[in-house]
Every structure is written in C-alpha cells, then in structure tokens.
Amino acid sequence: MSDKYPPESGRRRFVKGVVGSSALSAVAASSGMVLNTATSTQGVGGGSVEYVGIRNTDGPAPRGLPIVPLRTTDDGTLEGVWPEVETKTRRDGTEVKVAETEIGGFPYSSKWFQYCGVQTLPGAQPGADADNTLRVKGGYQWARPLETGSPVSVDDFDNYEEWGNGVGDDGIGMPLNVTWRNVEEGRALSVELLRSTEVSKMVAGEGEYGNLPGDVREFLDAATTEDCIAWLDKCTHFCCTPGFKSSDYPGAENAVYCQCHQSIYDPFTPVKQQFVALPRVD
Template sequence: MPVDEDKYPEESGRRRFIKGVVGSATLAGVTAGAGASVNLATSAPGAGGGTVEFVGISLVDGPAPRGMPIIPVEIGSDGTLQGLFPEAEEVQQQGRTVTIAETDVGGLTYSSSWFQYCGVQQYEGTQPGADADNAFLAKPDGTYEWMSDLSQGDPLTVDNFSDYEEWGNGIGKSGLGKPAMANWRNTEGGRAMPIQVLRSPEVSKMANGEGKYSELPGDVQSYIGAATDQDFMAWLDKCTHFCCVPGFKTSDYPGAEDGVYCQCHQSIYDPFTPVKEQFVALPRPD
C-alpha cells in the first residue's frame, strides 16, 4: 500500500449523537519525525493534546502500537456517505480559551483528538470549526478495481456498495464486505484525511451483539451501534506505526487475507473486533 507523504509531518435509528463537552487532557508538544514523539518539556504548546480514549479497529499482529480510530458514519437523504465530526466549542484550559470538538456518541466521548497523530493533527480539517467537507470522497488509487468506475473526489453513495454481500477480489473470503479508499474532511487548499470505508454484513451483527459479538464490551457495542448505519463503518486509515495507509483485503500475507494489512511492516488490523484504547494525542496548532 502507498505511504502517505506526511510520514514525516511538516513543522509548523440506532444512532445517538448527543452534544457534550469533557475537559481535555494536559497539553503536550510535538517534534517532527517518524514517530512524531511527545516532548512535554521543550515543545511549544498546542491544543487538544494528551491522553485520549478512543474506539478503533483492533491491532492483531505486527509492530503498530494500537488500532485505528472508527469514524461515525452518517447517510444523507440522497444516499451519500458522510462522517460525523464533532461541533466546535470554546472552553477554558490552563487559563486559556481553547476551541475543542467533542460530542457523545453511544455514551462515549468522541473527539477530534482521536485523529491527532501521524501529522493529521496539522491538517486544516482536523481543526475544530474548520470549513471542511464531511462527505466521503472516492480515492480510486488502484487498490480496488471496482473503484475505477469512479472519479477522484466523487461522493461515495450507498448504491456503490449494493453488491457488498457477495463482493470479492480473489483475496480471502468473498461476501465479507466491500471496501473503498476515500478522503474525508476536505478543505479548500488543504489536505484531506485518508480513510477506509467498509460495508459488511458483520457490521450490523456487531452493533446488535449477535453471535460472537455478544462478548463485545457494552460501551464498545453501544458506540458501534451509534457510529454505523446500514452496515457501513469507517476508520482513519493511518497505520499507528509509521503512518502508512493500509487496506482491507489487499494481501494474502498469512493472517491478513480478511483483515486490514499494512505492507510497510506487516501490521494487521481486524475491523470486526472493535476495542477501546488510549493513546497520547499530539497537540494541534493553536
């Protein structure tokens, strides 16, 4: 899979969305580099950094430290797919007025801080209140042959995935779901977030706690129930190791056939075992 150019960041019905604000964690600093490491002592202050709890698709193998965050999906009246981004609100933190973006999704705090790693925290669309497009826009980069019928930037729609219960690409099992590569939070002149969209019959089973999914923690299942719709789910497609862009059903590497595989260092993620985890979000420009 391609490596996104920001590997080294530049310096510088079930649905229940309830607006709410929770205090952000301690501010941290960022140094440019492959790991974009946190340096509390010497870096300039930003906003929205610190320890963050998120729900993501799980890491099952490889050197990546954690899963990738799941984006709540919304479907427009015309069938277009969109991602929910929390509304901006000003709060006082450490004697400063800081703009944050947090809301309640399924009983958990969903925050723009979920996406503050791998340089994404510097994208304009990550900023609370940014004038960004929430539609999922097609990125036909050759990963999936079916997307060759779409043009770059076409809005993805429900109809694009009508064959999701049978779709296959010769890797792993057919009928497990139909994926797409897309961009999200597009801004004029800015960079969009790379995301992956998946429509799978397993999504509604997760949301309803059916079969093996009855063992999902209650808060994770509640989040999945609120963050998915019509068997659609989506996640920020940035490997948490070195910021590469993985793909669902893109490799026959052992154990990755029906998972999300990052060929850079063989990390494998499973979209069907969502987990709640923590990480230290990097501060965005303030």
Template sequence: MDADKYPPEDGRRRFVKGIVGSAALTGIGTAGATVLNATTTIGGGTGGPTDYVGIENTDGPAPRGMPIIPITIDDDGYLKGVWPEVKQKELDNGETIRITSQQIGEVTYTGRWFQYCGVQTAEGLRPEADQDNFLRSKPGLYEWQSDHEQGQKLHVDDFGDYEEWTNGIGTAGTGKPAQTTWRSQSENGEDVQEMPVQVLRSPKVSDLPENSDHESFLRAATESDFVAWLDKCTHFCCTPGFNASQNASKFDATDAVYCQCHQSVYDPFSPVELSFNAFPRPE
C-alpha cells in the same frame, strides 16, 4: 512521514493504558519525559492523553489500532463521517479556545482521536474549518473505484453488491471496501491536506454492537453495515488496506486490514477501547 513514537500496548484486548505520567515512558528520564509531556499538552489544550475506540491491531509492529470514524448517510444516500460538536473551553490561564467533543453513547468522541502521524496539521481537524463531511472516493487501491472521479462523493449504491463482492484476495461476501478522503475538501471545492479514510460495508458490521463493550457507541457510529476508520497505520503512518494485497495471505491477514509496508494487521470487526498521547494541533 511523521513516525508515531509511543510505547507498545501491554497486550490487554479491551483497554490499553496509554502514557499518563511522565515517568512512565520506558527509556526516558524524568527531564526527557517532561519535555515530551510539554509537547503533547501545550497548544491550547488540544493534545495529550486521549481515549478512543479503534479497530484492533492483532499482529505486527503497530502499537495500537486505528481510530473509528462514526458514519451517517444523508437523505440522498451519500456517506458522511460524523464530526464532533464544536465547543468553547476555558483554560486555567483564562484563555478560551474552541475544541471538538461529543458524547456518543458511553464514549467521548473528539478530534483528538485523529491527531497523530501528521494528520494533526490537517486543516480539516481545526474546529473552525469549513470542510464538508462527505467521504470522497480516492481511486487507485481497488479496481472497482477506477470509474470514479477523484473526490466524488461515495453513495450507498456504490456498495450494492457488498454481500457477494470479492477481488480475489479475501473471502467473497466478507465486505466491500473503498479508499476515501474525509474533511479534505472545503465547501468551495478547494483541496486541502488529505485525511485518508477507509470505509467498509460488510454483513458482519451489524453484529459489532452486541459483541462489544461499547454497544451504544457502535450503534450510533455504524449504519447500514458501514464502518470507517482513519487509514493511518499507527506504526509508521502508512495507509493499509482491507483485502487490498495479495501478500496478506502470507500473514494470515485476509479478510483483515493489512499494512504491506511492515506487516501490521488490524481487525475491523473487533473494535476496542485504547489510549494514546495525541499531538496538539498547530497554534
């Protein structure tokens, strides 16, 4: 696994400054910082300082929250993640590249949000990729998904009991989670590098916009009580789970997203604005 090697947050809840200047890196001299800056800004301008909205990291060693994936539901009731618009960008050297960027409310949503922990190499993050945007079931973490086929599209009806669902770990009715993949299957059905995503349907999601600094973004990014995020712990790239581990209660992490590898905890009902240095996409 690729470790996520960025400095920890400074403790402020609503906005966390990331690495902006090369000399701001703790324990790295100017020369070393220059090298690191180069590795995060080359690659056609596809990496570097990135602002995003994620579910808040509330405990443990993780340096920041995991990025939210805007959700939409198609006319047939299937769940899809919103992929930002593909655009042309001209660099200072005259080269033209394709980037992904879209304004959603007051937030600039880009593919950079997901460029860490090795995900930056996923085919699904390339602007020209032909992967579809359906959230596809990945059975294993939750018993209720055991009757699903690997890769089948998730439907609203799969979450019909979300207002009372429980697996005995968290509080009944807090929400029903699912483990999924996103942009990990091409239009012709070929599997590619996995992008793990967790989706949660909870009555508490409808309250997120009015209780957040990013009301218009969250109104557009959540639908029918669904919220989703890239399921890569920002500490050491593990895949945490909402009410997925019996050990969560030992760390006050029930009704939260708990990473049992190193005890990081995330609150899916507390979206925050954050900043980090995204790795560039290959080439």
C-alpha cells in the same frame, strides 16, 4: 483480473537505521497508553485520550485505528461525523475551539485523530470550514468507474454481500479509500470505508460477536450506518497507509494490512484503547 490493492511490497519487514524522533514512536507512556512522537508537539490539545478503534492483532503497531463515526443523508450520501465545536477559555485566559461530543454514550473528540501529523491538517482543526461528506479517493479496481472527488453513496456498494477480489473470502466486505474533512486548500483526512454484513452482526452481538463489550456495541450502533464502518487510514506504527483485503500475508487475508511493516488490524473486533494524542495546531 484480480482486484488486489495495493500491490505486494518488496520492502523488508523491518527497516534498519531509523533515527531521531521516529525511532521513539510507540514508546509506552503508562499502562494502557502509548506516546506517538512522529510529529511536532507544539500547539493546543493533546494529552491522554480514550477512543474506539479497529483492533491491532499483529505486527509492530502499538494500537488500533480510530473509528470515524458515520451517518447517511436522505439521498444516501455517506458523511463522517465531526464532534460538536465550542469555544473554551484556558487557564492563561486565551480562548480555543474544542471539538467533542458523545456518540452512543462514549466521549468522542477530534483528539482521536491527533497523531501521524493528521493534527496539522486544515480539516482536523476543530472549527475548520470542512466538508464532512466522504468523497471517492479510489484505490480498488471496482471503484475505477467512480469519479474521484465525488460523494460516496451506499448505492455504490450494491454488491457488497458478494464482492471479492481474489484475496481471502468473498462476501466479507467491500472497501473503498475516501477522503474526509475536505477543505479548499490543503490535504483532507484519509479514511478507509467498508460496507459489510458483519457490521450489523457486531451491533446485534450475533454469534462470535456476542463477546463484544456492551458499550462498544452501543457506540457501533450509533457510529455505523447501512452496514458501513470507517476508520482513519493511518497506521499507528510509522503512519503508512493500510488496506482491507489487500494481501495474502498470513492472517491478513480478511483484515486490514499495512505492507510497510506487516501490521494487521481486524475491523470486526473494535476495542476501547488509550493513547497520548499530540497537540493540534491552533
């Protein structure tokens, strides 16, 4: 049985009749910046933000998917790194909590995830009492024995160097849909996790990865662990949910594919980009 996820959609490549604010998504704000208007603009934060993401290579998506930094606990559990939280005073005298830090010499903040309505989720608020452990969401057939909601361990990917699902090349990487920033009430952030031998090669700049900028490699060295890399699983076009090795669509076989409008992302060519983040709820 093949291990394809998700099933190929019968939807047309482009959707007609999109109106309102959604039709204005991906409007160019300035050179190198993109304004995503799919959600409310009320709240605190927002503004121009630089981030590191997996590169968009095809389709209507305006930019890449932001990387979620990872770390491994002593028992092998995988966690997403949330920026350090501090309280700052605004010009009007009110105090707000801000989540920002530096990873691998690169500024990292909660603004990376302020688009597609993610900024309204309880776990996306800087000071939220949220669980940073990556937890099984499922999606792929290989993960069916794993209990939904259980912590993800590097040991769950024990055959990642050979795994295949009938799409693209075997051994290129083993994916899993997970949740992050879980809270008692409300939805967690959706993340795609990938364990691949290509991750170590990217960090080392081996072969074709020698063209990756040094500062991107430095960030990857600090933001990946045990050959694992992760990104927010929200397409930057219309906020659909893409999947790695999920389709035979030309050019997407070994990449992240969004079946809604055929956007493709390459997890093996991370890039620095800018966009205008929407304000979060405060």
